[in-house]
Amino acid sequence: MNTRFKSILVALVLPLALLFASSALAQNYPNKPIRLVLPMAPGGAVDVTARIYAQKLTETLGQPVLVDNQGGGGGSIGPGIVSKAPPDGYTILYMSQSSLYTAIVHKLSYDMPEDFAPITWADAPQAIIAASPSLPAKSMKELIALAKAKPGKLTYASDGIGSSAHLTMELFKKKEGIDMLHIPYKGQGPAMIDMMAGRVDVKSCGIIAVIPHIRSGKLKALAITGEKRSVAAPDIPTLVEQGITYWHGSWKGFLAPAATPKEIVQKLNTEIVKVLNSPDIKARLAKDGIETVGDSPEQFAAFLREEKVTWTKAIKELGIRLE
Amino acid sequence: MMTDVIHNLSMGFGVALLPINVLFCFVGTLLGTLIGVLPGIGPSATIVLLLPITFSLSPTGGLIMLAGIYYGAQYGGSTTSILVNLPGEAASVVTCLDGHAMARQGRAGPALFMAAVGSFIAGCFGTLVIAFFAPPLTEVALEFGPAEYCSLMVLGLVSAVALAQGSLLKAFQMVFLGLLLGLVGTDVTSGMERYTFGLPDIYEGFSFVSIGMGLLGYAQIVANLERTTKREVIIEDVKGWMPTRDDVRSSWKAILRGSVLGSILGLLPGGGAVISSFGSYALEKRLAADPSRFGKGAIEGVAGPESANNAGSQTSFIPMLTLGIPTNTVMALMLGAMMVWGIAPGPEVMSKQPQMFWGLIASMWLGNLMLLVLNLPLIGIWIRLLKLPYRLLYPLILLLCCIGVYSMNRNTADILIMAGFGLLGYIFNKLDCEPAPLLLGFILGPLFEENLRRAMLLSRGDPSVFLTQPISLALLLAAGLLLILVTLPKVSRTRDVAFRE
Numbered sequence: 134m135n136t137r138f139k140s141i142l143v144a145l146v147l148p149l150a151l152l153f154a155s156s157a158l159a160q161n162y163p164n165k166p167i168r169l170v171l172p173m174a175p176g177g178a179v180d181v182t183a184r185i186y187a188q189k190l191t192e193t194l195g196q197p198v199l200v201d202n203q204g205g206g207g208g209s210i211g212p213g214i215v216s217k218a219p220p221d222g223y224t225i226l227y228m229s230q231s232s233l234y235t236a237i238v239h240k241l242s243y244d245m246p247e248d249f250a251p252i253t254w255a256d257a258p259q260a261i262i263a264a265s266p267s268l269p270a271k272s273m274k275e276l277i278a279l280a281k282a283k284p285g286k287l288t289y290a291s292d293g294i295g296s297s298a299h300l301t302m303e304l305f306k307k308k309e310g311i312d313m314l315h316i317p318y319k320g321q322g323p324a325m326i327d328m329m330a331g332r333v334d335v336k337s338c339g340i341i342a343v344i345p346h347i348r349s350g351k352l353k354a355l356a357i358t359g360e361k362r363s364v365a366a367p368d369i370p371t372l373v374e375q376g377i378t379y380w381h382g383s384w385k386g387f388l389a390p391a392a393t394p395k396e397i398v399q400k401l402n403t404e405i406v407k408v409l410n411s412p413d414i415k416a417r418l419a420k421d422g423i424e425t426v427g428d429s430p431e432q433f434a435a436f437l438r439e440e441k442v443t444w445t446k447a448i449k450e451l452g453i454r455l456e
Numbered sequence: 457m458m459t460d461v462i463h464n465l466s467m468g469f470g471v472a473l474l475p476i477n478v479l480f481c482f483v484g485t486l487l488g489t490l491i492g493v494l495p496g497i498g499p500s501a502t503i504v505l506l507l508p509i510t511f512s513l514s515p516t517g518g519l520i521m522l523a524g525i526y527y528g529a530q531y532g533g534s535t536t537s538i539l540v541n542l543p544g545e546a547a548s549v550v551t552c553l554d555g556h557a558m559a560r561q562g563r564a565g566p567a568l569f570m571a572a573v574g575s576f577i578a579g580c581f582g583t584l585v586i587a588f589f590a591p592p593l594t595e596v597a598l599e600f601g602p603a604e605y606c607s608l609m610v611l612g613l614v615s616a617v618a619l620a621q622g623s624l625l626k627a628f629q630m631v632f633l634g635l636l637l638g639l640v641g642t643d644v645t646s647g648m649e650r651y652t653f654g655l656p657d658i659y660e661g662f663s664f665v666s667i668g669m670g671l672l673g674y675a676q677i678v679a680n681l682e683r684t685t686k687r688e689v690i691i692e693d694v695k696g697w698m699p700t701r702d703d704v705r706s707s708w709k710a711i712l713r714g715s716v717l718g719s720i721l722g723l724l725p726g727g728g729a730v731i732s733s734f735g736s737y738a739l740e741k742r743l744a745a746d747p748s749r750f751g752k753g754a755i756e757g758v759a760g761p762e763s764a765n766n767a768g769s770q771t772s773f774i775p776m777l778t779l780g781i782p783t784n785t786v787m788a789l790m791l792g793a794m795m796v797w798g799i800a801p802g803p804e805v806m807s808k809q810p811q812m813f814w815g816l817i818a819s820m821w822l823g824n825l826m827l828l829v830l831n832l833p834l835i836g837i838w839i840r841l842l843k844l845p846y847r848l849l850y851p852l853i854l855l856l857c858c859i860g861v862y863s864m865n866r867n868t869a870d871i872l873i874m875a876g877f878g879l880l881g882y883i884f885n886k887l888d889c890e891p892a893p894l895l896l897g898f899i900l901g902p903l904f905e906e907n908l909r910r911a912m913l914l915s916r917g918d919p920s921v922f923l924t925q926p927i928s929l930a931l932l933l934a935a936g937l938l939l940i941l942v943t944l945p946k947v948s949r950t951r952d953v954a955f956r957e
Contacts, residue, residue: 174785174788175504175507175788175789175792177788177792178792178795180792181792181796184507184508184511184796185796188508188511201866202504203866209659210659288913288914293647294644294647295647314916316910316913316914317644317645317647318644318910319644319906322775322779322780322781322782323781325779325780325781326597326598326600326781327601327602329598330598330599330601332601332602332914333914341795341800342780344800345801345802345804346780346802349802417798420798421795
């Protein structure tokens with residue numbers, strides 16, 4: 134064949150080869166360590182859960198999954214890094230709903246979830262609405278009645294402006310028509326101390342940290358989020374049981390940069406869901422009141438879009454602004 | 457109760473003296489000392505790096521090692537403070553003042569010795585305090601609400617002024633400048649961003665490490681380099697480590713006072729260990745026969761604060777273990793580690809895992825002993841390290857500072873911030889302004905503000921709450937008293953001078 138024909142042949146064949154190359158990429162993936170970015174400082178409950186996943190994923194993927202804590206900025210720095218990372222599946226994000234709230238309230242360098250490729254909804258840790266033992270209310274109904282009788286007198290603590298403990302309580306106040314004073318804290322610890330001492334009345338707390346205090350009687354539980362009661366605390370009624378159906382719980386999920394190829398996202402999804410469904414991980418997390426989910430990328434993407442709409446509307450209505 | 461304590465401690469020692477746990481203790485304390493000696497790199501960064509490894513260890517062994525790293529770093533941190541005038545952590549800033557002054561006089565040895573011995577005695581004291589009082593101590597932590605914290609911060613800020621050697625006015629200015637710098641970042645109470653200029657790197661404010669390394673590390677190195685035209689040896693001929701009888705006489709009371717102060721203040725979340733070292737310094741300066749010696753090499757200014765911060769670092773475990781509430785970053789990391797092991801720290805730990813709890817307490821005492829034995833012979837080595845020509849030493853220090861700052865957040869912006877503060881520190885040096893009060897204002901200011909506003913929120917705007925709560929009132933009175941005692945001599949001295957003229 135003459136050179137001209139050869140070049141035409143090459144020109145036709147090459148793009149086809151590249152088409153297959155991307156799936157070849159997926160077949161070889163992963164062949165080097167994966168960076169799992171966490172938008173929070175090490176040591177907290179979310180960090181702990183992520184490390185448990187990372188350890189198991191390292192075993193199943195055959196490549197080290199390295200946890201990279203990028204805390205700060207209210208959970209906005211971590212997603213920022215991932216949104217700008219190369220979309221080759223070697224940088225992924227494990228985030229909680231707080232990063233979404235921060236992205237809604239602040240003007241950031243990225244859009245959530247638009248600049249990301251959702252992988253899967255990992256887990257939904259339950260939160261307990263805890264109260265000071267000195268508060269004369271044993272259930273949500275009694276709390277609402279007490280708040281109505283003493284408008285503005287009751288106080289609730291949160292982990293900071295824009296945190297889920299803050300936003301969920303504000304939504305609760307609006308829906309039930311009550312008035313409680315918001316006291317922001319920098320962390321769960323000092324807030325729990327003030328609750329135990331009776332200085333602050335109520336707080337929505339992550340289940341792991343608060344359960345020992347409920348068992349020892351230093352704090353009492355009014356309700357728990359989620360569809361059903363927790364294995365770790367079977368005698369705490371859910372909010373749904375008490376007639377409150379609009380309370381959004383917290384959620385954690387895995388995401389990748391938006392341009393990551395579909396095959397790699399699918400492979401990550403398959404592997405992560407396997408880890409989420411593995412009996413030892415399920416048992417380990419159930420002890421702490423965390424239920425794993427593990428849905429498909431499309432389902433998670435739809436969920437994220439829905440959450441964004443709901444909370445954008447809610448935040449605007451509640452008038453929560455940060456500047 | 458005595459029999460309980462003896463029973464608990466003997467069970468604890470039974471666990472702590474198991475060969476594998478002794479090994480963990482040794483590794484932890486050795487690593488901790490190394491980390492503490494290197495300026496800039498602190499225990500938090502090390503613990504984060506080691507977390508994945510500790511997961512495969514037994515909980516007791518892992519905790520023993522991590523704890524060893526933490527209080528080992530306190531020992532090591534005093535070494536850098538004394539020898540190189542660089543605080544390893546916020547709590548070691550005070551040791552720089554008199555410790556480094558002593559080093560410049562060729563008395564680095566006695567300073568290091570008394571710091572080590574003081575820390576050991578404080579450690580023993582701390583262990584006994586925990587053994588006897590762990591449950592009631594948690595009640596103490598609960599009594600401290602926002603109003604009490606706010607008043608404690610006021611006391612701390614007044615202590616900052618007491619630290620000043622030179623002009624009182626300049627000290628006040630530096631404290632206020634520190635307060636202003638502490639404002640930068642996101643405000644907890646309102647969620648507003650202050651002075652961040654849209655830079656996400658400072659959403660959470662400046663980090664203490666960047667400012668400390670910049671003001672104290674960089675600035676000092678630049679100042680020293682300026683002086684090399686005189687071919688000056690930075691540390692004079694060091695004459696060995698034995699303290700004189702005078703040293704021992706002056707120090708032992710400081711050590712005891714520091715131990716008590718540190719044990720109590722270490723219980724309090726956020727800045728407890730820092731306040732105890734600053735508080736001890738102010739106390740010693742106030743009680744000394746000749747306060748003007750402070751800042752120029754008074755050994756009590758080393759022995760007291762070092763004991764205080766070591767006692768504080770031990771008692772800071774109590775709120776974490778018994779309430780599940782971490783008092784600082786390192787405790788938060790250990791809490792995280794315990795959660796991975798499936799142990800929920802909290803009121804149940806003492807009853808459900810007594811061997812782990814008491815094993816940890818006993819190993820802390822053991823660790824203190826190991827550190828004393830480790831550090832004393834090492835003093836000679838550190839001193840020899842100092843005799844390195846400065847042109848080799850300072851790039852090493854600079855490099856370690858950069859690594860330390862970068863290791864905090866993996867963010868290069870922090871290094872630039874440190875360089876900026878280095879420049880500022882150089883200017884301060886020229887203007888004869890001390891950086892220590894600024895650092896204290898920077899740490900305590902935000903805590904003061906956060907608690908002030910929270911106390912006011914809870915009291916619905918009623919400021920009398922600071923005076924009606926007994927602990928708060930006591931702290932404010934102490935602060936007022938300290939303020940008067942500190943300013944009066946200076947005022948009367950100026951008046952004396954004016955009179956003479």
